[in-house]
Amino acid sequence: xxxxxxxxxxxxxxxxxxxxxxxxxxxMHLSVNLLSVFGEEGPFxxxxxxxxxxxxVQFLMQPILIFAVFFHFIxxxxxxxxxxxxxxxxxxxxxxxxxxxxxxxxxxISGAVILAFLALHMYDFWFHExxxxxxPGDGDSTDLVRFWGELHxxxxxxxxxxxxxxxxxxxxxxxxxxxQSSFQxxxxxxxxxxxxxxxxxxxxxxxxxxxxxFIAIFHYVTQ
Ligand code: HEM
Numbered sequence: 728x729x730x731x732x733x734x735x736x737x738x739x740x741x742x743x744x745x746x747x748x749x750x751x752x753x754x755m756h757l758s759v760n761l762l763s764v765f766g767e768e769g770p771f772x773x774x775x776x777x778x779x780x781x782x783x784v785q786f787l788m789q790p791i792l793i794f795a796v797f798f799h800f801i802x803x804x805x806x807x808x809x810x811x812x813x814x815x816x817x818x819x820x821x822x823x824x825x826x827x828x829x830x831x832x833x834x835x836i837s838g839a840v841i842l843a844f845l846a847l848h849m850y851d852f853w854f855h856e857x858x859x860x861x862x863p864g865d866g867d868s869t870d871l872v873r874f875w876g877e878l879h880x881x882x883x884x885x886x887x888x889x890x891x892x893x894x895x896x897x898x899x900x901x902x903x904x905x906x907q908s909s910f911q912x913x914x915x916x917x918x919x920x921x922x923x924x925x926x927x928x929x930x931x932x933x934x935x936x937x938x939x940x941f942i943a944i945f946h947y948v949t950q
Pocket of ligand 1: 779789841852853891898939940
């Protein structure tokens with residue numbers, strides 16, 4: 728691990744692996760959350776109960792996920808700092824779409840917005856759930872059908888819905904560059920497969936955030 732993070736190429740590689748893990752997490756997270764549109768009697772409560780109480784998910788997958796999230800953000804900042812140091816004089820010519828897209832040059836900005844979103848999101852759902860389960864006396868932890876109601880209630884607030892939607896749009900921009908970039912960083916370059924990866928990445932970066940936006944707006948309008 729130390730070897731992987733001690734050179735720029737190693738860092739980019741490790742960054743890409745954590746990104747790929749998070750890309751898979753987003754598909755799973757969206758799939759579970761989409762179940763919430765089937766209402767309180769639908770399968771969302773059972774799925775949330777499984778995710779929240781299964782020991783393999785709680786004590787193996789969850790710590791790996793938390794590590795991947797922190798690793799990805801810290802490494803992103805480290806790489807950004809190193810890049811800035813390597814070019815103390817800003818490129819004169821690097822000021823337009825001719826060289827690179829705005830999104831690819833500003834992954835740190837979209838990343839920072841996603842980080843701010845995650846802080847709110849953890850406050851909204853995760854910390855609450857942890858105190859519910861592990862701190863005695865805070866809520867009725869035997870209520871195993873509470874999940875849908877809690878989620879639905881969060882999206883009653885239009886300001887929260889607005890912030891979530893803005894964050895999901897920036898997530899889409901982050902993914903639009905990040906998806907194909909992670910494949911490049913692990914050396915997956917091939918005349919036949921690279922266009923397929925790029926096309927898949929484009930659809931992924933549209934459909935995943937659109938799915939999250941749909942959920943947030945769905946719960947807001949069905950209050
Ligand atoms: C409308 C969209 C979303 C909804 C309704 C939603 C809902 C939830 C809920 C209910 C939990 C708590 C799970 C638990 O009980 O532990 C959770 C956790 C989490 N969410 Fe989201 N989420 C959304 C979007 C996102 C996005 C876009 C990201 C990433 C960029 C994200 C990242 C996370 C993470 C990292 C956790 C902690 C996972 C864990 O360890 O349990 N979520 N979310």
